[in-house]
Every structure is written in C-alpha cells, then in structure tokens.
Amino acid sequence: MMEANHLIWTEESRRECFRSGLLSVRDTECRSPEGKTRIFTVIDCPDWVNVVPVTENSEGKKFLMVRQWRHGSREMSLEFPGGILEKGENPETGAARELEEETAYRAENLIRLGSLRPNPAIMSNTVHFFLAENLIPLAGQNLDEDEFVDAEFVPEDEVFRNLGDSPYVHSLTAAALALYFKRTIPPISSRA
Numbered sequence: 001m002m003e004a005n006h007l008i009w010t011e012e013s014r015r016e017c018f019r020s021g022l023l024s025v026r027d028t029e030c031r032s033p034e035g036k037t038r039i040f041t042v043i044d045c046p047d048w049v050n051v052v053p054v055t056e057n058s059e060g061k062k063f064l065m066v067r068q069w070r071h072g073s074r075e076m077s078l079e080f081p082g083g084i085l086e087k088g089e090n091p092e093t094g095a096a097r098e099l100e101e102e103t104a105y106r107a108e109n110l111i112r113l114g115s116l117r118p119n120p121a122i123m124s125n126t127v128h129f130f131l132a133e134n135l136i137p138l139a140g141q142n143l144d145e146d147e148f149v150d151a152e153f154v155p156e157d158e159v160f161r162n163l164g165d166s167p168y169v170h171s172l173t174a175a176a177l178a179l180y181f182k183r184t185i186p187p188i189s190s191r192a
Contacts, residue, residue: 006033017041022084043123049095050082050172052113052180053105053132054156061156064135066102067167068149078154079170082127091115091128099132101142103151107132113179118172127172129179 009030018025023045031037053064063080070077081102085094092110100106113129143149162168163177 008033012037041122045084045123045125046087047085047091047125048082048118048127048172049085049091049098049130050080050127050176051095051099051107051110051130051132052080052176053099053103053107053135054180055135055153059155062153063156063159064103064105064132064151065154065159066149066151068147070170073169075169076167077170078152078167079173080176081151082172085128092130095128095130095132100138101144102147102149104138104141105132105135105151106138108134108136111183113176113183116175116179127175129176131180131183 009032012029012031014026014028016024016026023043026042026044027039028042029037029039055062055064065078066081067076067078069075081099083094083098083102085091086097089097092112096107096110099110109132111131111133113131115126115128117123118125118127141149141151159168159173160177163174
C-alpha cells in the first residue's frame with residue numbers, strides 16, 4: 001500500500017457543540033498538510049453492530065430480518081437486526097444480544113464479516129457486521145420500551161433484487177449484503 005502521510009491533517013483543538021443521549025457533535029480545528037487550519041464538524045456516537053441471520057431449507061436461503069418504522073426517513077424499513085453497542089461491550093457480544101432481543105432467535109455460529117465506517121467524512125464510529133448461522137428459536141423478543149419490531153424470514157434473492165427500493169432502503173443492509181456475499185460467493189477470477 002502506498003504511503004499517504006502527505007494527506008494527513010493534524011487536530012489542533014476541539015469543542016463540543018451539542019450532546020444528546022445518542023450522539024454528540026463537535027467542531028474540530030485541524031491543520032492541513034500545507035499548514036492551513038480549518039474547522040470540521042464531527043458526529044461522535046457509539047459503535048454499532050449489524051447481524052445477517054441466515055437459514056437454509058428446501059425452499060432455499062432466507063434472511064431473518066426486522067421490519068420497523070424509521071423516524072429519520074418517516075417510513076417502514078425491512079433490514080437486518082442490529083443496534084448500538086453498550087458501554088464496554090465487545091462487538092460479538094453486542095451482535096448476539098441484538099439478534100436475540102429483536103428476533104427471538106439465538107445463533108449457534110456467529111461469524112465476523114468485517115467492520116466499516118458509516119460515514120468517515122463526518123462520523124467517528126464503526127459498524128461491525130456478523131453472520132449468524134444455525135438459528136435457534138427463543139421464547140420471545142426482548143425489545144426496548146421504544147422498539148416496535150416484527151421479525152420475518154425473507155428469501156435471499158428477494159432482498160438482493162429489491163435492495164434500494166422500499167422497504168429495503170437501509171444503507172447498512174446494503175453494506176451487510178456486500179460483506180455477506182464477499183464471504184459466500186467465490187471471487188469472479190475463480191469462477192469457471
């Protein structure tokens with residue numbers, strides 16, 4: 001990989017502008033590689049997890065997804081289960097917890113797919129993605145008091161075909177699918 005030290009900005013100072021229970025916003029004054037300073041706005045929030053639960057039977061592969069109302073877009077979204085990591089929680093533990101809480105299923109196998117930055121231009125956090133296999137049903141969901149979520153099995157090809165159209169509009173679902181297919185589909189160079 002090529003060295004890129006000539007592109008690095010140095011933080012000189014920071015000032016918190018806003019804080020809520022979910023996130024904080026700060027202005028950070030940074031010095032460019034040429035020595036000029038500028039102020040950039042950064043959103044700080046906890047890391048997230050996103051889980052791709054998969055089951056396979058005679059009907060083919062299906063994803064276990066969650067349907068819920070999203071306040072930002074003011075519409076229903078059908079997406080993979082996930083959420084914010086609790087303070088001090090490691091990503092794998094958080095992924096298992098979110099899967100169980102939102103879907104009422106536990107995974108015998110939880111496999112790390114990778115980690116991405118949701119929007120590194122303005123956000124400081126990371127989202128961690130996991131594949132969940134060999135799903136075991138539990139007694140029921142364990143939702144937060146402000147969560148209203150339905151869990152449902154959706155054919156893999158339906159999700160892939162309709163990604164980008166309502167209700168498959170969550171960008172983390174697209175990112176999760178990309179990492180899932182990276183793991184499950186052979187590279188183009190190895191296909192005959």
